Amino acid sequence: MLQTCDVLIVGAGPGGASCAFWLAKLGVSSVVVEKKVFPREKTCGDGLTPRSVHQLEQMGMSGFLQSKHRYHGLRTVALGREMELKWPEHPELPDYGFVVSRYDLDGAVAANAAEAGATILQGAEAVEVERGPGGEAAAVAVRSKDGTTTEYAPRYLVVADGSNSRIGRQLGAVRDRSLPMGLALRGYFNSPLGDDDFIESHLDIRTVDGEVMPGYGWIFPMGDGRVNVGVGILSTLGRWKEVNTTKVMEAFVASAPARWKLDPSDPIYVGTGGKLPMGFAVGPRVGPNFLMVGDAAGAINPFNGEGIAYGYETGRLAAEVIADALALDDPRVLRRYERDLEERYGTYYRAARAFVGLIGHPAIMRAAVGAGIRSKLIMDPVMRVMANLMQDGHNGPAELLYRSGLAVIGAKDRLDPLVKASRDVIGARLSR
Numbered sequence: 001m002l003q004t005c006d007v008l009i010v011g012a013g014p015g016g017a018s019c020a021f022w023l024a025k026l027g028v029s030s031v032v033v034e035k036k037v038f039p040r041e042k043t044c045g046d047g048l049t050p051r052s053v054h055q056l057e058q059m060g061m062s063g064f065l066q067s068k069h070r071y072h073g074l075r076t077v078a079l080g081r082e083m084e085l086k087w088p089e090h091p092e093l094p095d096y097g098f099v100v101s102r103y104d105l106d107g108a109v110a111a112n113a114a115e116a117g118a119t120i121l122q123g124a125e126a127v128e129v130e131r132g133p134g135g136e137a138a139a140v141a142v143r144s145k146d147g148t149t150t151e152y153a154p155r156y157l158v159v160a161d162g163s164n165s166r167i168g169r170q171l172g173a174v175r176d177r178s179l180p181m182g183l184a185l186r187g188y189f190n191s192p193l194g195d196d197d198f199i200e201s202h203l204d205i206r207t208v209d210g211e212v213m214p215g216y217g218w219i220f221p222m223g224d225g226r227v228n229v230g231v232g233i234l235s236t237l238g239r240w241k242e243v244n245t246t247k248v249m250e251a252f253v254a255s256a257p258a259r260w261k262l263d264p265s266d267p268i269y270v271g272t273g274g275k276l277p278m279g280f281a282v283g284p285r286v287g288p289n290f291l292m293v294g295d296a297a298g299a300i301n302p303f304n305g306e307g308i309a310y311g312y313e314t315g316r317l318a319a320e321v322i323a324d325a326l327a328l329d330d331p332r333v334l335r336r337y338e339r340d341l342e343e344r345y346g347t348y349y350r351a352a353r354a355f356v357g358l359i360g361h362p363a364i365m366r367a368a369v370g371a372g373i374r375s376k377l378i379m380d381p382v383m384r385v386m387a388n389l390m391q392d393g394h395n396g397p398a399e400l401l402y403r404s405g406l407a408v409i410g411a412k413d414r415l416d417p418l419v420k421a422s423r424d425v426i427g428a429r430l431s432r
């Protein structure tokens with residue numbers, strides 16, 4: 001059976017659902033195939049920052065968020081000190097976030113896209129892409145739960161199938177292994193502080209040898225008596241693949257502040273992990289008639305591991321480009337997507353990649369955390385830069401810090417070989 005459609009979207013996570021919603025708003029019909037059936041679990045910290053909330057509100061989801069757990073900032077913890085940083089006031093973005101389980105969130109965002117006019121097919125897995133003579137995605141085989149296979153011949157294909165991106169790989173997308181990548185593990189625990197007003201981030205997670213690692217541990221209150229607890233580490237730590245994240249998680253839970261009352265034998269705890277492709281390390285992201293969005297494009301922010309907002313944002317950018325390509329009947333318009341990504345994220349993500357490269361050196365990580373945790377004057381702008389909450393044309397401390405950081409990057413590039421050599425030596429010691 002061969003079906004034609006204007007746009008086929010593979011995956012109904014943040015990237016796919018947002019793309020479908022914005023296409024519908026632009027008058028373009030799309031078919032979204034999602035291999036799972038909502039509600040479904042997705043391994044995540046469940047943290048929605050002001051950037052994510054802004055996108056959800058723009059998609060008309062304020063009502064859905066109203067019943068969810070709203071929080072007002074980030075508590076950073078390191079080296080025995082704590083600091084509460086409220087989300088800043090911003091002309092566009094809200095000064096609050098939410099913690100919402102992906103079990104609840106993703107189905108609701110997909111249903112919102114369906115209400116706007118998109119067709120969402122659940123339990124439908126894209127299994128194979130057939131390429132045409134010009135390298136275009138000519139046909140996509142989609143297998144349903146009942147075992148039937150339907151071939152779609154879309155004019156445009158959006159790859160939104162997440163970090164493993166099987167369909168992206170079939171279309172030739174690869175991750176640049178020289179760029180940073182994250183690995184994270186999370187699980188739920190019962191806690192008396194399940195409705196705390198701050199999400200908490202621990203900047204001094206350690207190896208079993210007690211060495212501070214590049215990455216962080218988190219405790220995010222869910223508002224329902226549970227907290228989402230996790231650890232994320234960065235590949236900029238030498239020989240990071242040999243680090244046992246389950247052990248890092250155990251150590252983190254054991255050392256978490258007693259007020260959370262985390263119990264390692266909590267029956268609701270099941271640790272599940274995932275990869276965080278970041279800094280647009282995956283490419284190419286544009287083909288003759290296809291685009292990659294969200295994790296399939298490696299869109300996670302390397303500064304903080306946040307990917308939901310960037311799924312929504314890149315899905316929306318892809319929708320705008322495809323709508324124009326259809327209106328002009330010219331697939332070459334798709335190339336604009338790469339330019340849009342560069343314009344919006346290029347410099348910021350290069351800065352983020354340089355930053356995570358630097359903190360891959362444990363001594364630099366220790367020094368940075370030690371300096372930051374002592375002063376709100378330092379930590380507040382750092383938090384704004386890392387959560388990408390700066391304001392265009394503004395000259396506040398965060399914007400000035402960011403601009404000075406950019407100036408340092410040039411110098412850092414010249415230092416890179418030295419930093420890498422010493423990191424490898426220390427990484428070898430840590431992984432023993």
Ligand SMILES: Cc1cc2nc3c(=O)[nH]c(=O)nc-3n(C[C@H](O)[C@H](O)[C@H](O)COP(=O)(O)OP(=O)(O)OC[C@H]3O[C@@H](n4cnc5c(N)ncnc54)[C@H](O)[C@@H]3O)c2cc1C
Binds near residue numbers: 043044046306
């Ligand atoms: C442990 C962990 C914690 C994290 N914590 C946070 C956090 O607190 N805040 C945050 O902002 N980000 C967080 N992230 C990152 C965030 O989860 C991702 O960046 C985000 O989910 C990316 O959205 P996406 O739509 O690109 O992909 P996904 O959310 O992975 O969605 C992809 C969808 O495609 C479907 N799919 C896959 N293959 C196919 C196929 N062949 N056919 C049909 N459907 C398919 C999947 O079932 C899935 O529904 C975390 C990640 C991890 C691993």
